[in-house]
Amino acid sequence: xxxxxxxxxxxxxxxxxxxxxxxxxxxxxxxxxxxxxxxxxxxxxxxxxxxxxxxxxxxxxxxxxxxxxxxxxxxxxxxxxxxxxxxxxxxxxxxxxxxxxxxxxxxxxxxxxxxxxxxxxxxxxxxxxxxxxxxxxxxxxxxxxxxxxxxxxxxxxxxxxxxxxxxxxxxxxxxxxxxxxxxxxxxxxxxxxxxxxxxxxxxxxxxxxxxxxx
Amino acid sequence: xxxxxxxxxxxxxxxxxxxxxxxxxxxxxxxxxxxxxxxxxxxxxxxxxxxxxxxxxxxxxxxxxxxxxxxxxxxxxxxxxxxxxxxxxxxxxxxxxxxxxxxxxxxxxxxxxxxxxxxxxxxxxxxxxxxxxxxxxxxxxxxxxxxxxxxxxxxxxxxxxxxxxxxxxxxxxxxxxxxxxxxxxxxxxxxxxxxxxxxxxxxxxxxxxxxxxxxxxxxxxxxxxxx
Numbered sequence: 001x002x003x004x005x006x007x008x009x010x011x012x013x014x015x016x017x018x019x020x021x022x023x024x025x026x027x028x029x030x031x032x033x034x035x036x037x038x039x040x041x042x043x044x045x046x047x048x049x050x051x052x053x054x055x056x057x058x059x060x061x062x063x064x065x066x067x068x069x070x071x072x073x074x075x076x077x078x079x080x081x082x083x084x085x086x087x088x089x090x091x092x093x094x095x096x097x098x099x100x101x102x103x104x105x106x107x108x109x110x111x112x113x114x115x116x117x118x119x120x121x122x123x124x125x126x127x128x129x130x131x132x133x134x135x136x137x138x139x140x141x142x143x144x145x146x147x148x149x150x151x152x153x154x155x156x157x158x159x160x161x162x163x164x165x166x167x168x169x170x171x172x173x174x175x176x177x178x179x180x181x182x183x184x185x186x187x188x189x190x191x192x193x194x195x196x197x198x199x200x201x202x203x204x205x206x207x208x209x210x211x212x213x214x
Numbered sequence: 215x216x217x218x219x220x221x222x223x224x225x226x227x228x229x230x231x232x233x234x235x236x237x238x239x240x241x242x243x244x245x246x247x248x249x250x251x252x253x254x255x256x257x258x259x260x261x262x263x264x265x266x267x268x269x270x271x272x273x274x275x276x277x278x279x280x281x282x283x284x285x286x287x288x289x290x291x292x293x294x295x296x297x298x299x300x301x302x303x304x305x306x307x308x309x310x311x312x313x314x315x316x317x318x319x320x321x322x323x324x325x326x327x328x329x330x331x332x333x334x335x336x337x338x339x340x341x342x343x344x345x346x347x348x349x350x351x352x353x354x355x356x357x358x359x360x361x362x363x364x365x366x367x368x369x370x371x372x373x374x375x376x377x378x379x380x381x382x383x384x385x386x387x388x389x390x391x392x393x394x395x396x397x398x399x400x401x402x403x404x405x406x407x408x409x410x411x412x413x414x415x416x417x418x419x420x421x422x423x424x425x426x427x428x429x430x431x432x433x434x435x436x437x438x439x440x441x
Contacts, residue, residue, distance in 0.1 A: 048317060049241040049242075049244060049390050050241075050387050050389060050390050051387050064386050066244040066245055066385045066386045066387050066388030067244070068242060068243065068244050068387065072242040072243070072295065077386065083384070083386055083387055083389060084389070085321075085389050085390060085392070085393045085394055085421075086317070086318075086321035086390050086391050086394060087321045087394055089318075089321075090317065090318030090321055090322065093318060094318060094336065094337060123306065124294065125302060125305040125312060126294075126312075126314055127291070127292040127293055127294040127295075127314070128291055128292065128314055128315075128344065129291050129292040129316075129317050130291070130318060132316040132318075132338045132339050132342065132344065133317060133318035133338045136337040136340070137337070137338075163342065163343045164341060164343070166342070167340070167342075
């Protein structure tokens with residue numbers, strides 16, 4: 001079975017980011033989606049700390065100590081970009097002004113619930129950041145994650161066992177095995193990579209999958 | 215004549231008391247008033263409640279307040295970052311209380327306090343653990359959680375330039391929580407890289423109007439540079 005590498009997964013999401021979109025990329029693997037969006041598309045990236053028009057990393061020595069992204073990495077501002085405070089930034093999220101958010105996740109349920117901020121391990125302090133605001137506010141929420149955990153347990157489930165970030169909000173899941181849409185009828189496979197079959201992917205999924213629409 | 219400039223970081227924080235609720239601006243290392251935080255640490259007020267997006271990393275900023283055990287409670291959205299060793303240690307010891315607030319709710323609670331509102335209904339967190347025990351309401355078919363305004367005794371913030379009336383401009387993404395916190399505290403103290411005369415800031419560029427600012431202090435390295 002073909003499992004995509006992280007850069008290939010990010011590249012697959014990038015294909016679905018249209019020209020003119022306002023997009024928020026979550027920390028970790030989702031951040032790298034920007035590297036694969038084709039140059040003929042003008043996409044405006046939002047960063048929760050108060051930036052629209054986030055550009056690539058600065059050259060060494062040219063960092064602005066205040067100009068960082070949500071993952072606390074140094075970034076640049078593209079021409080036409082702007083800065084604003086936290087309240088305005090989260091108004092953009094909750095107010096439905098962002099076209100797409102791409103988040104990582106621990107688990108996603110068949111009904112589009114997402115769990116990505118806490119496990120059930122009390123030893124570690126929880127951290128939520130802007131994930132819950134993005135989950136409820138973005139017009140389309142894409143999840144980018146591996147299909148299974150390190151020990152091959154499914155991350156797509158009937159119900160999430162970890163604490164929820166948002167309920168019924170995920171629109172599409174991009175994994176290393178397939179692209180899956182969350183629909184009112186259930187999880188519908190949109191795309192299987194290479195020769196991966198529905199039954200192979202189903203075996204690694206904790207909820208029923210519907211066949212791709214022909 | 216209005217002149218909000220104070221001559222030292224030390225004097226600007228000297229009346230912060232044990233048990234005060236202190237907002238601290240910044241997002242990670244961006245726009246964080248590190249010199250005011252260090253002055254607060256040296257001042258030594260204890261049993262503080264700190265409201266800030268993060269809980270500090272390594273030995274600097276909020277992490278140093280935690281290390282010196284000056285903080286009773288943290289209110290933040292993302293306390294766990296790479297290098298946030300002091301927060302993690304105190305949390306594991308049970309030596310600190312944590313109120314975890316989604317980031318947009320944190321900012322809006324602060325803004326609401328500054329804007330004279332009692333609270334607001336937000337969709338963020340509806341149906342999750344962070345809404346447990348809170349009043350909810352369905353408005354136009356969508357679920358919302360009631361969140362209350364969150365004022366503070368003191369706000370420590372950072373801006374780029376101030377004038378003597380306390381009007382502020384910021385550097386790039388360094389504004390983040392700073393303009394909101396300026397509105398929400400009884401006493402707002404700002405650390406800046408430069409102070410200019412009244413009328414020298416372009417009114418179109420002022421982000422925080424001086425009405426929200428009580429004390430302006432120049433960063434110490436800037437004081438030396440000027441001397």
